[in-house]
Amino acid sequence: MIDLVKENNWMKTIRLTLIGFLIGFTFNVAARSEQDTSQTKDADRGYIVQVGDQAPDNFELVLHDGSKTSLKELRGKIVLLQFTASWCVVCRKEMPYLERDIWQAYKDKDVVLIGVDRDEPLETVLKFHRDMNITYPLALDPGAGIFQQFADKKAGVTRNVLIDRTGKIRFLTRLYDEAEFAQLVQAVDNLTKEQH
Template identity: 30%
Template sequence: MFERKVKRNNRTLWILILLLAAVVALMILLPDETTARERETTPHPAAAEAGSEYDHVAVGDMAPDFTLPMYGGGEVTLSKLRGKVVLLNFWATWCPPCMQELSVVQKQIIDRFAGQEFVFLPVSRGDTEREIEATRKRRGFEFPMAMDRDQRVFGLYAKKGIPHNYLIDREGRIVKIELGYDPEGFAELVKIIEKTIQTK
């Protein structure tokens, strides 16, 4: 009687362990919607190469011209920035790597190149003005931002993937494409910006 009870308890314990293992496996193999969305739109930086499956343009191409509304009013036209080096940055409010990158641009890019012929132009991809406003307040972002609500301009440059940076020289040519965010890649991008500004 006692042995039968122990065997029954052992069997129940093994069933519970197997069920728990199945649940853990499902949690690992089936990511939530946000994680899946991030994986689809934000590939690893090493996957980004000019003219790759992620881009409609390549290094050496003339940057497609566009006009977009600015958050808070006004508009920006890329061709009107000719003569300056432009870092065109596509981002979105829901994208964690974008938030990481935007949290360092004030100090590492905007302040560093202040007073030089350089423009940092972040473009929100698909966000509403209310979403941008909430993100700016929460994160303390104060720099100007353009809004690409229908992703039309993003589609001129990229097929997918954010954050997505396009460094554009004074003549309007793309000199560097950077996809994703990691501190080392970003530090390298800063060096290329500096070099591009110095080239006249």
């Protein structure tokens, strides 16, 4: 009888230990799975820069009207680079909102919006600008050299890089998501109110 009691206690201990192990293992797998998902999501965005980084500025922006500028020249202003292309359906969807909610709303508040057209010839860029009925400038990016300073060469367009007056990246978007776009507009608005 005593042996049976000892055996039952021993079995109970083993059973509880196994249950505890299984619960811990399950939580660990769930946590890793969630972590992997968030890392995959960030990796899928394709950026090689991050919020807080100093924006690369060793390039010249040749605009569709033939004028030139650079991030170095624009230092002291808030700059939004919109990476785009005429063939990009999502870009076309987003551009009217960029025109209305950022360019028209903030161009008189030291905000510069430049669309950087990925690897298309001038004629295509000019037609794209007309077709989209936008007033903010488009810059040429032959060979996607400017794009590759911000994102992986194989990553897609429809992305915005918000740069503050000191040249630091303050916000990044990918594709067109209404909630993320609203956050971008809010980030632009916040930057216009910062002391400089």
